[in-house]
Amino acid sequence: MSEALQAFYAIAHQVQDLTLVQQLLEWDQEVVMPLKGAAQRAHQLAAVATAIHEKLTDPRYGECIATLESVNDLDETAKSDIREAKRAWSRAMKIPAPLVAARTEACSLAQSVWVQARPRNDFAGFLPHLEQVVRLTREVADAVGTANRYDALLDDYDPGMDEAQLRILFRDLKAQLLPLLDAVKGASRKPDESILSCRVPREAQEAFCRRVIEDMGFDMEAGRLDVSAHPFTNGSMRDVRLTTRYLEDYLPCALFGAIHEAGHGLYEQGLDPDRFRNPAGGFCSMGIHESQSRFWENLIARSRPFWDRYFSVLQRACPGSFDDISVETFFAAVNTVKPSLIRLEADEVTYNLHIMLRFELESDLIAGRIEARHLPGLWNARMKEYLGLEPPEDRVGVMQDIHWAGGLIGYFPSYALGNLYGAQFLERMREDLPDLDDRLSKGDLRCVKAWLNQNIHLRGRRWQAPELCQHVTGKSLSIDPLMRHLRSRCAAVYGI
C-alpha cells in the first residue's frame, strides 16, 4: 500500500473508531447512565465530536485525499473510500468546530430532558432545549450552505436525496395510500385486533424475541438486547446493541420492535469485517438501514409464511395467551390497518402518513417557516387531517419520538425510503429465491439473511443508495413495489 494510502487509512480508521465511541456514549446514556450524569455526558459527547471534527479537518487528511484522487491505479475499494472520505471531509470543513461541540452538547442534554419530560407531557419544559437544538441545527445547515437548508440535513442521512425529490415521492405515495386506506375502511372483513391485548409476562416476551432474533442470525456474542425508552440499534460489526421495550398487555410493541432493531443489527453485523472501519465500509445510507429493519419487521415478520412457522412457537412460549387462536386470526390481527397515534405502532399502510407529517413539519421548522413552539398545535391539526385522530396529550403526540430531541432532524424520511427500498428488494429476492415462502414457513430465516448479506450488507457504501438500488434490483427507486405489497397484504387480510 502506498504511503499516502496508509496515512489516509490511519486517519479514516480513527474517525470510524471515534464515531463508534460516540455511539457507545449515546447507548450508555439511554440504557445505563445514572440520571444525574446528563451534563457530564453532554460534555463528553461534545469532546468526542470535536475530536472527530479535528481528525476530519486535519490538513494532512485533506492532502491525502487530494493526492489519492489523482492516482489512477487504485482499486474500487480505495476509490469508494476516497469518495466517501471526501464527502465527510468537505462537509466538516464547512462547519466550525465550536458549532459542532455546541450542537452535540445541546442534543445530548435535550435528549436527557426529553426522557423525563415526555411521560409528564411537559412540552413547555422541553421547549427551550428543543429550540436550542433547532437553532444550532439551522446554523449547521447554513454552514453547509446548500440552497435549501433541509437538503443539508438530508445529505447527512441519505446522500443523493433532496427535499424536492421527497415531495414528489410522498405526493405520489399519498395519492395511492389514501384510496387503499379508504378501501380497508370499507371492507366487511375485519381482523380481531383485541387478541393482541392479552397479558404476556415480560420474561416470555423476551424469550420469544430472543428466539426469533437468533433464528434471524443475529449473533448474541457480538451484540446485546436491552431496554430503553425508545428502541434503537447502536454499534457495528462485532458489538451491535439492540433495545426494545416491553408492554405486558401488548406483545407487538416488544416483538416487532426487537425484530425491527435486529434488522438494523444484522446489517451492522453483516458488513465486510475487513472494510468496516473504512469510509465506504459502513452502512450505505439511513434509508437503506431502515430498509433492513422494516424488511424484517413487516415484509418477513408480518407475513403469513412466517407465522405458519412461528405461531406455534409463540403459543408454547406464552402458555395461556394465544391458546385458542388460529394462525389466520393472529396473522390478520398483526396486520390490522387502522389509523393510530403512535408511529412505532402504526400499520404498514398508515405508517408512511406518520412520516409525511413529520417530514412536512421538520422541513418547515428547519426552514424557519414555523418555530418549535408551534409544533404541538400543528402536530395535532395535521394528525386530524391525515389520520382523523387528535392526540389527547403530547406524549402520544408531538413528544412521542426521540429524534428531534437528539437533533435527528431530516432523519424521518429514511423510514419511508426504507419501506420503498425494502419492498423493491423483496421483489428481487423472490426472483432469486422462488421458494422463499416455502422456506419461511419452515422457519428458514437464514436464507433471507444470506441474501441481504450478499446483496446489501457486504457492499457497505461502495455505491450511494440510488445506485445500490439499481445494482441490486436493476431499476431505480419506485413506489410501485411497496404499493403492490400493501395491496396484496390488504387483500389477504381484508379480502379487498
Add this chain to the structure above:
Amino acid sequence: MSEALQAFYAIAHQVQDLTLVQQLLEWDQEVVMPLKGAAQRAHQLAAVATAIHEKLTDPRYGECIATLESVNDLDETAKSDIREAKRAWSRAMKIPAPLVAARTEACSLAQSVWVQARPRNDFAGFLPHLEQVVRLTREVADAVGTANRYDALLDDYDPGMDEAQLRILFRDLKAQLLPLLDAVKGASRKPDESILSCRVPREAQEAFCRRVIEDMGFDMEAGRLDVSAHPFTNGSMRDVRLTTRYLEDYLPCALFGAIHEAGHGLYEQGLDPDRFRNPAGGFCSMGIHESQSRFWENLIARSRPFWDRYFSVLQRACPGSFDDISVETFFAAVNTVKPSLIRLEADEVTYNLHIMLRFELESDLIAGRIEARHLPGLWNARMKEYLGLEPPEDRVGVMQDIHWAGGLIGYFPSYALGNLYGAQFLERMREDLPDLDDRLSKGDLRCVKAWLNQNIHLRGRRWQAPELCQHVTGKSLSIDPLMRHLRSRCAAVYGI
C-alpha cells in the same frame, strides 16, 4: 478570566472529558460489552488515548501553560491547575503518539484475554499478551526517561513517590508486620471464621450492600452498582460506577468489595463540582484514592462500633444465615488474620505482604531483571516465603489480579500507601470527632463522609499527596498510625 486562562481551560476540560470517555469504555468492556467486541474496543480506546495525547501535546496548550506560569496574580486554584497541567503536558510530550496508541490497544486486548484465560488457569495463553504489555510499558518508561524505569510508572499514579522511598517504607513495615503476624499465630483466642461461609442468597447480599453504601452517603442517582470479574470503580462526580462480585457462600467478598469501591465512589462524588474538570480538580493520587476505599472497608466497616449497629441489620437482611451468632463473634470473624492466597480477601495484617510481593515482582519485571514468563514461578516461591502458602493454580496465584493485564504496572503500591494514609487520617478524624465510635455505633456514617469530603475530597489535587497528608494531619506520612491501628485491632480480636 484572561484569554490565556480561557484557552487553557478549554483544552484542559476536553482532556478531562475524554479521560472520562476512556473510563466509560473500560467500564463497558468489563461489565456489558459482548465477548466478540474486544478487538474493536481496543481500537476505540487507542483512538481516544490518541485524541487525549493530541490535546495534551497541542502546541497551543504548551503556550498557554508557559504564558500562565509567568502571570503573578493568579489565584491558588488556577496555580494548582497550571502546575498539574504542566505535569501531564511534560509527560505527554516525552511519549510518542504511536506508542500511546499501541500500548492502549495492547492493554485493552490483554485485559479481554485475561478475563477468559484466568478461570482456565491459562497463563500460557495470556503470556504473549502480557509480554506485549510489559514491552510497551517499558518503552513508555524509557520515553519518560527517569533514572529508574519504575519511577516513571509510579509518577503516573503517585506523584512524589519513588521506588527508593517505597523500599524503605516497605522494609520498615515488614519489620513490624511479621512479629505481629507471629503474635497472632501464637494467640490462644481464635475467631470462628467458618461462620462467614454460610449461604447468603445473592439478592440479600446485594440489598444489604446497597443499604450500607447508601448509608455511607453514596448517591445512587449519580452512580451505579454492577457486577464484574474484578471489582472496580469508574467515573467521576455525577456518574460514578462501582462493581462487586457475589459468592453465595462467602458474604465478605461482595460486602467488603462493595464498601471498598463505595469508598472510591464517595471520593469521586465528593470532588468540587465547580472544579472537577480542572487539571487539579480531580483525585489527588491513587494512594489517596486507595486511602478512601481502604478506610471504609477496614477502618470503618471492620470496626466494632460499625457492627454494633449493622449486625442486626444484616441478620434481618439474611434470615437464617447469622441468627444464632453474636456481634462479638461476627466482628472477630471479619477480622480474622490468616495468610491467604487472594489479595482481595486478605486481612489487614497480611494484605501489605501481598502488595510487597507484587511491588518486588513488578519492579524487577519493568527493570528487565526478570521477564513475564518467570512470573508464575517467582510468584509461587515468594508466596511460600512471605505467607507460607503455595497457590495450587494460577488463577489464585499470578493471574488473580487484573492490573498487569490492563497495564497498571506500578499501581499496587498505592494500596499499601492507602492503608498508611487512611490510618493516619483516622487518627486526625478522631481528634476532630472525639465521639466517632459512639456515632458509628448509632449508624451515623455520614459524619465520616462529611469529614472526608471536607478534608480530602473537596481539595482535589490542589496539593500532591505528601503535602495533602501534611495539611490534613500536620505530619508527614508514617507507618506508625497503621501499626497502632493493627495492634489495637489484633488486641481486640486475639487478646494479644
